[in-house]
Amino acid sequence: MNSKIQGKIDEIKKLSAQSKPGRQSSYKITNTSSDSLSMAIRNKKDADTFMAELKALKK
Secondary structure, rough: OOOOHHHHHHHHHHHHHHHOOOOOOOOOOOOOOOHHHHHHOHHHHHHHHHHHHHHHOOO
Protein backbone atom coordinates (compact mmCIF):
# COMPACT_ATOMS: atom_id res chain seq x y z
CA MET A 1 0.00 0.00 0.00
CA ASN A 2 1.16 3.51 -0.64
CA SER A 3 3.10 4.77 2.39
CA LYS A 4 1.44 8.19 2.20
CA ILE A 5 -2.02 6.62 2.42
CA GLN A 6 -0.93 4.28 5.22
CA GLY A 7 0.49 7.24 7.15
CA LYS A 8 -2.79 9.12 6.80
CA ILE A 9 -4.74 6.06 8.01
CA ASP A 10 -2.46 5.76 11.05
CA GLU A 11 -2.88 9.48 11.80
CA ILE A 12 -6.68 9.19 11.67
CA LYS A 13 -6.63 6.12 13.92
CA LYS A 14 -4.46 7.98 16.44
CA LEU A 15 -6.79 11.00 16.46
CA SER A 16 -9.80 8.75 16.84
CA ALA A 17 -8.29 6.90 19.78
CA GLN A 18 -7.44 10.18 21.54
CA SER A 19 -10.92 11.67 21.24
CA LYS A 20 -12.98 8.69 22.47
CA PRO A 21 -12.60 8.68 26.28
CA GLY A 22 -14.59 11.35 28.08
CA ARG A 23 -15.89 12.89 24.92
CA GLN A 24 -18.54 15.52 25.60
CA SER A 25 -20.58 17.65 23.30
CA SER A 26 -19.61 21.28 23.10
CA TYR A 27 -23.13 22.27 22.10
CA LYS A 28 -25.83 22.96 24.65
CA ILE A 29 -29.12 21.83 23.18
CA THR A 30 -32.32 23.07 24.71
CA ASN A 31 -35.79 22.07 23.66
CA THR A 32 -37.64 25.33 24.06
CA SER A 33 -40.24 25.61 21.35
CA SER A 34 -41.44 29.11 20.74
CA ASP A 35 -43.60 28.62 17.67
CA SER A 36 -47.23 29.72 17.71
CA LEU A 37 -48.62 26.17 17.75
CA SER A 38 -46.68 25.20 20.86
CA MET A 39 -47.85 28.40 22.56
CA ALA A 40 -51.50 27.73 21.64
CA ILE A 41 -51.57 24.08 22.70
CA ARG A 42 -50.79 23.98 26.40
CA ASN A 43 -52.69 20.93 27.59
CA LYS A 44 -54.41 17.75 26.38
CA LYS A 45 -57.78 19.46 25.94
CA ASP A 46 -56.25 22.05 23.61
CA ALA A 47 -54.47 19.29 21.69
CA ASP A 48 -57.67 17.27 21.32
CA THR A 49 -59.56 20.34 20.11
CA PHE A 50 -56.83 21.10 17.59
CA MET A 51 -56.80 17.54 16.27
CA ALA A 52 -60.62 17.51 15.96
CA GLU A 53 -60.54 20.75 13.97
CA LEU A 54 -57.73 19.45 11.79
CA LYS A 55 -59.59 16.22 11.04
CA ALA A 56 -62.76 18.21 10.23
CA LEU A 57 -60.83 20.31 7.72
CA LYS A 58 -59.31 17.21 6.17
CA LYS A 59 -62.75 15.74 5.32
